[in-house]
Amino acid sequence: MSSSTNSPTHHTSTIGAIGAPSRRNTELALLVFAVAIPVFAYANVGLAISDQVPSGLLSYGLGLGLLAGVAHLAVRKFAPYADPLLLPLATLLNGLGLVVIWRLDQSKLLQSLPNFVTAAPRQLLYTALGIGLFVVVLIFLKDHRVLQRYTYISMFTALVLLILPLVPGLGANIYGAKIWINIPGLGSLQPGEFAKIVLAVFFAGYLMVKRDALALASRRFMGLYLPRGRDLGPILVVWAISILILVFETDLGTSLLFF
Incomplete structure (x- = not known):
């Protein structure tokens, strides 16, 4: 025994x-x-x-x-x-x-x-x-699981960082891409690089919480079985933002990553 x-x-x-x-x-x-x-x-x-x-x-x-x-x-x-x-x-x-x-x-x-x-x-x-x-x-x-508390805050923060280069007077067009911002005393900076890290926190937390709901198909659309709208919504928002980034900031790499 x-x-x-x-x-x-x-x-x-x-x-x-x-x-x-x-x-x-x-x-x-x-x-x-x-x-x-x-x-x-x-x-x-x-x-x-x-x-x-x-x-x-x-x-x-x-x-x-x-x-x-x-x-x-x-x-x-x-x-x-x-x-x-x-x-x-x-x-x-x-x-x-x-x-x-x-x-x-x-x-x-x-x-x-x-x-x-x-x-x-x-x-x-x-x-x-x-x-x-x-x-x-x-x-x-x-404990990295603490970051799960800030899932939606991470999403909002990432979207703000992505939009910053489009703010008049703050964004800068360098080599045809509007992905930079000018910071007095520090020069130019790409907020999208920080947004990638924050978005990783969002996706990890969101997919962890919604993994069961996303796995359950609720309706059929164009031959595909999709999860409920409220579960798929945040992912669609990020997808739409990726297209807007491609159109307005000419940042193909970041857009494809988010897509």
Whole structure:
């Protein structure tokens, strides 16, 4: 009797002790590749442009690796059971993005454009700022389910952020896209990038609460069985907003994402 009582506790402690480190070790191994691939891409671009390895290759690799290492340690400490794929994927995409920006910088330098300022170092600084905010969220947001309380507030906030570039005197048209706002002292900013994060909170909370209602078809329309209008309504609103974004802000990427 005593043995059967203690058995679940023993298995739970074993899973708790082995499961989390195993996930984090997988994440660490993937991070090595997520940093190595952009470093090789950086070297490849330098060789393609000038037939020599870029002088900033070491600093770029160390910088990206250090930022990824800080994020990994934070996840290992504060979110040991997190998905091991997300951080490596984000690191890989960010690293390749930095390489693309550096490649564009080199093209503009070769053209000797006036008043040109390289964007890659600034982008790396933004990456460091993002990692800092990421760590802060991990430390203070102990339970992500708390965000479910702010589902509709998140939707309203996201829609406000998306509309800001259309406000006269605040929005700015850059390269044909009206996705920027001018902030005195800070320059231009894309509120839509923050809206994507807030919308993720909205969709996660809404689909969690309405998952059963959305799964139950109530009526047939044009050969499709659809949920009730009041359950499908918020999703249709976001869909309509995505079309308006495409028409008025000329932001195809964000529109397709929301669609």
